[in-house]
Amino acid sequence: MRYLxxxxxxxxxxxxxxxxESAYNRxxxxxxxxxxxxxxxxxxxxxxxxxxxxxKCC
Amino acid sequence: xxxxxxxxxxxxIAIVAAFCLAGIALNRGEPVNSMxxxxxxxxxxxxxxxxxxxxxxxxxxxxxxxxATPAERLRNGHDFEPTxxxxxxxxxxxxxxxxxxxxxxxxxxxxGYLPGTLWIIIGAVLGGAIxxxxxxxxSIRRDGKSLGQMAKEEIGKVGGFTALITVLLIMIILLAVxxxxxxxxxxxxxWGTFTIAATMPIAVFMGxxxxxxxxxxxxxxxxxxxxxxxxxxxxxxxxAHSATYAPWFTLTGLTLAICIIAYxxxxxxxxxxxxxAPRDYLSTFVKLGVVLMLGIGILFLQPTLQMPPLTRFIDGxxxxxxxxxxxxxxxxxxxxxISGFHSLISSGTTPKMISKETHVFPVGYGSMLLESFVxxxxxxxxxxxxxxxxxxxxxxxxxxxxTPQAAVATITGWGFPVAADQMAALAKxxxxxxxxxxxxxxxxxxLGMAHIFAKGVGGDAIxxxxxxxxxxxxxxxxxTVIDAGTRVGRFMLQDLLGQIYEPLGRTSWMPSLLFSxxxxxxxxxxxxxxxxxxxxxxxxxxxxxxxxxxQLLAIIALCLGTTILVKMHRxxxxxxxxxxxxxxxTVTFTAALxxxxxxxxxxxxxxxxxxxxxxxxxxxxxxxKLGEVNTLIFNNKLDAVVCGVFLVLVAxxxxxxIFLWIGILRGTKPVQNFETPFVQTRLSAxxx
Numbered sequence: 001m002r003y004l005x006x007x008x009x010x011x012x013x014x015x016x017x018x019x020x021e022s023a024y025n026r027x028x029x030x031x032x033x034x035x036x037x038x039x040x041x042x043x044x045x046x047x048x049x050x051x052x053x054x055x056k057c058c
Numbered sequence: 059x060x061x062x063x064x065x066x067x068x069x070x071i072a073i074v075a076a077f078c079l080a081g082i083a084l085n086r087g088e089p090v091n092s093m094x095x096x097x098x099x100x101x102x103x104x105x106x107x108x109x110x111x112x113x114x115x116x117x118x119x120x121x122x123x124x125x126a127t128p129a130e131r132l133r134n135g136h137d138f139e140p141t142x143x144x145x146x147x148x149x150x151x152x153x154x155x156x157x158x159x160x161x162x163x164x165x166x167x168x169x170g171y172l173p174g175t176l177w178i179i180i181g182a183v184l185g186g187a188i189x190x191x192x193x194x195x196x197s198i199r200r201d202g203k204s205l206g207q208m209a210k211e212e213i214g215k216v217g218g219f220t221a222l223i224t225v226l227l228i229m230i231i232l233l234a235v236x237x238x239x240x241x242x243x244x245x246x247x248x249w250g251t252f253t254i255a256a257t258m259p260i261a262v263f264m265g266x267x268x269x270x271x272x273x274x275x276x277x278x279x280x281x282x283x284x285x286x287x288x289x290x291x292x293x294x295x296x297x298a299h300s301a302t303y304a305p306w307f308t309l310t311g312l313t314l315a316i317c318i319i320a321y322x323x324x325x326x327x328x329x330x331x332x333x334x335a336p337r338d339y340l341s342t343f344v345k346l347g348v349v350l351m352l353g354i355g356i357l358f359l360q361p362t363l364q365m366p367p368l369t370r371f372i373d374g375x376x377x378x379x380x381x382x383x384x385x386x387x388x389x390x391x392x393x394x395x396i397s398g399f400h401s402l403i404s405s406g407t408t409p410k411m412i413s414k415e416t417h418v419f420p421v422g423y424g425s426m427l428l429e430s431f432v433x434x435x436x437x438x439x440x441x442x443x444x445x446x447x448x449x450x451x452x453x454x455x456x457x458x459x460x461t462p463q464a465a466v467a468t469i470t471g472w473g474f475p476v477a478a479d480q481m482a483a484l485a486k487x488x489x490x491x492x493x494x495x496x497x498x499x500x501x502x503x504x505l506g507m508a509h510i511f512a513k514g515v516g517g518d519a520i521x522x523x524x525x526x527x528x529x530x531x532x533x534x535x536x537x538t539v540i541d542a543g544t545r546v547g548r549f550m551l552q553d554l555l556g557q558i559y560e561p562l563g564r565t566s567w568m569p570s571l572l573f574s575x576x577x578x579x580x581x582x583x584x585x586x587x588x589x590x591x592x593x594x595x596x597x598x599x600x601x602x603x604x605x606x607x608x609q610l611l612a613i614i615a616l617c618l619g620t621t622i623l624v625k626m627h628r629x630x631x632x633x634x635x636x637x638x639x640x641x642x643x644t645v646t647f648t649a650a651l652x653x654x655x656x657x658x659x660x661x662x663x664x665x666x667x668x669x670x671x672x673x674x675x676x677x678x679x680x681x682x683k684l685g686e687v688n689t690l691i692f693n694n695k696l697d698a699v700v701c702g703v704f705l706v707l708v709a710x711x712x713x714x715x716i717f718l719w720i721g722i723l724r725g726t727k728p729v730q731n732f733e734t735p736f737v738q739t740r741l742s743a744x745x746x
Contacts, residue, residue, distance in 0.1 A: 010142070010144045010145065010148075011148075013142055013144070013145040013148075014144070014145050014148030014149065014152075015277055015343065016276075016277065017141065017145050017146075017148070017149045018148070018149060018152055018339070018342050018343070018346075019276030019277050019280065019339055019343075020276055020339075021274065021275075021276050021277060022141075022145075023136065023137075023139070024274050026135045026136075026139055027135050027136065029135070030134070030135025031135065035273075035274060036273070037269075037270065037273040039273075040268075040269075040273035040274040041269060041273065041331075044268075044269075044331060044335070045331070046136065047136065048330040048331060048334075048335050049330070050136070050137055051335075051407075052330055052334060052335075052542055052545050052546065053546065053549055054402065054403075054406045054407065054546065055225070055229065055399065055402050055403075055406075055542070055543060055546045056153070056156065056338075056538065056539050056542040056543060056546075057153055057154045057155070057156045057158075057393070057397070057399045057400060057402070057403050057539075058156045058157065058158040058232050058236070058392075058393055058397065058399045058539065058604075058608065
């Protein structure tokens with residue numbers, strides 16, 4: 001059961017990393033900010049600018 | 059005792075791998091269960107991972123747990139961030155797994171299941187995974203630098219510039235060929251076209267939802283998006299049966315191509331958050347889910363392969379693409395065995411997330427093995443189809459005949475019996491008018507996947523749903539490759555143009571944005587339309603061109619890897635990268651030269667141009683068709699030039715690298731080390 005829970009946490013971690021939710025949480029912690037619509041928009045604009053400067057694989 | 063047990067276990071895995079590989083290689087005449095392929099590949103991957111890759115990690119790379127990674131040293135809370143090993147693994151795998159490992163093996167199945175399967179397994183263990191592993195290692199020891207930056211520093215300015223131009227050209231061919239796969243899957247299919255068209259407003263809805271209604275709730279928005287996409291599949295069925303709406307979504311190849319070109323432009327020019335990003339989230343989640351479903355389906359159902367191990371087309375007369383096993387099997391399957399594009403990912407986001415150097419091993423080498431396994435699953439999905447059906451779906455009308463009767467007669471004559479009634483019943487069961495001439499690999503892969511899924515859930519009654527679910531899955535992430543690729547191509551072009559006239563380099567300056575977007579879209583759009591109008595189906599021309607380009611990029615990556623190994627250890631370990639490099643140089647240069655100069659019109663671009671020219675000279679072309687044939691002549695000559703440019707670019711970097719290696723080994727050139735100095739890690743166990 002412990003391993004199953006750990007596995008579930010890893011799967012959720014992967015999904016949150018792919019979905020940029022983890023990166024957003026890190027951004028809030030690093031910059032000592034609180035979540036808000038404005039903050040998400042600021043974060044996602046910066047994030048996406050970097051993300052889509054790289055090619056997607058074939 | 060544990061050591062003895064471990065040795066016995068690994069010996070057993072090695073024996074099972076050898077037994078299964080021999081089983082699939084030597085079997086003739088009776089159907090093979092797909093589990094032979096699954097076990098052979100899994101055991102070979104385990105051996106490669108446990109012995110070859112771990113030896114490289116320990117002796118060659120000397121991965122050091124105590125050395126701080128760029129994620130730790132340059133931590134900024136955005137892209138540089140130490141991340142859990144398995145999360146980076148999943149993230150990296152999601153980034154490298156595109157349409158290539160699915161489409162390539164499906165097309166290469168025309169040789170039978172054996173050549174492609176062996177190349178996928180051996181190529182990945184000794185080539186592809188090594189390339190990804192070494193480039194990731196190089197990048198992590200150089201502050202997470204990109205392939206182009208590293209090539210410029212380690213090999214020279216020529217190398218860096220060549221890498222940049224090569225990547226831009228490869229992007230153009232890649233976008234054209236994947237767009238062609240979508241066009242061929244959707245033409246004349248109102249169900250598929252509606253479903254894919256619906257994903258665009260769904261993505262816009264998700265974008266608005268994330269930006270204004272529930273900011274930051276990406277997983278929630280993606281779940282809603284996925285449910286809406288599922289609903290659109292049912293909506294597509296309704297549209298296909300509607301006398302009013304079906305004609306709206308029954309489009310020709312050319313119309314679809316124009317729609318995709320317009321979409322590419324919009325996606326490149328619109329704000330990222332509105333269309334590109336939400337579609338990317340959705341497609342990545344769907345991709346991972348479907349790959350998992352396919353894996354579970356194959357493991358539980360253990361389907362039998364209908365395709366023989368080798369077909370008569372190993373001689374180079376294949377209907378899907380012309381050319382013999384050597385070299386064409388090895389450029390048709392790139393992403394499942396070795397793909398140059400992966401080196402861009404391994405030197406992109408991933409090195410900035412690795413928390414410990416030793417994680418390079420499972421992430422770099424392990425992810426590629428998993429991708430290779432996806433390619434094996436695609437090969438299985440293609441080969442569980444009746445071979446007659448497989449060839450009827452994938453062959454162009456120009457080869458098998460323009461009517462169903464002519465097509466089935468030709469294919470049956472090749473020794474793969476198929477009937478027009480059988481094809482009509484199959485088309486009806488998946489809700490399509492016809493399944494003939496659906497070149498590109500996506501429809502036959504969708505058929506194979508639908509058969510596997512339907513056996514697990516719902517049976518033949520919902521075969522149509524599963525078929526369109528698989529088409530939706532393929533088209534969704536192919537379109538994401540197109541929109542993201544167009545945008546990246548635009549940035550690269552702006553980067554180049556900025557060196558000529560500074561304002562053109564500013565990515566947010568509207569005239570530059572519009573101009574560069576139009577240039578990129580028209581560049582790949584030209585090749586796409588060329589593929590759509592090609593009487594041989596387009597895939598015959600464009601997929602080998604893409605395969606050559608992709609493998610040439612792998613040559614650049616392996617040149618860089620070898621240069622760094624030579625700088626680290628002189629000649630001692632350079633064979634690790636030289637071995638796949640020599641193979642790839644042989645394969646790609648042979649394929650490229652054949653594509654340009656072969657006397658066979660279906661292979662050689664120039665030979666095909668000459669055939670069209672002689673037809674005009676002999677008065678065999680009607681006046682009304684003259685313009686069209688002249689365009690085909692021009693296109694063939696253009697393809698030959700593009701292929702030649704690729705060769706010159708890569709030969710330049712290869713020769714540059716060889717001179718550098720010789721210079722270092724002879725001591726006539728100084729060894730410039732660009733590796734960042736050792737810094738002791740301060741990460742706690744919890745942070746790793």
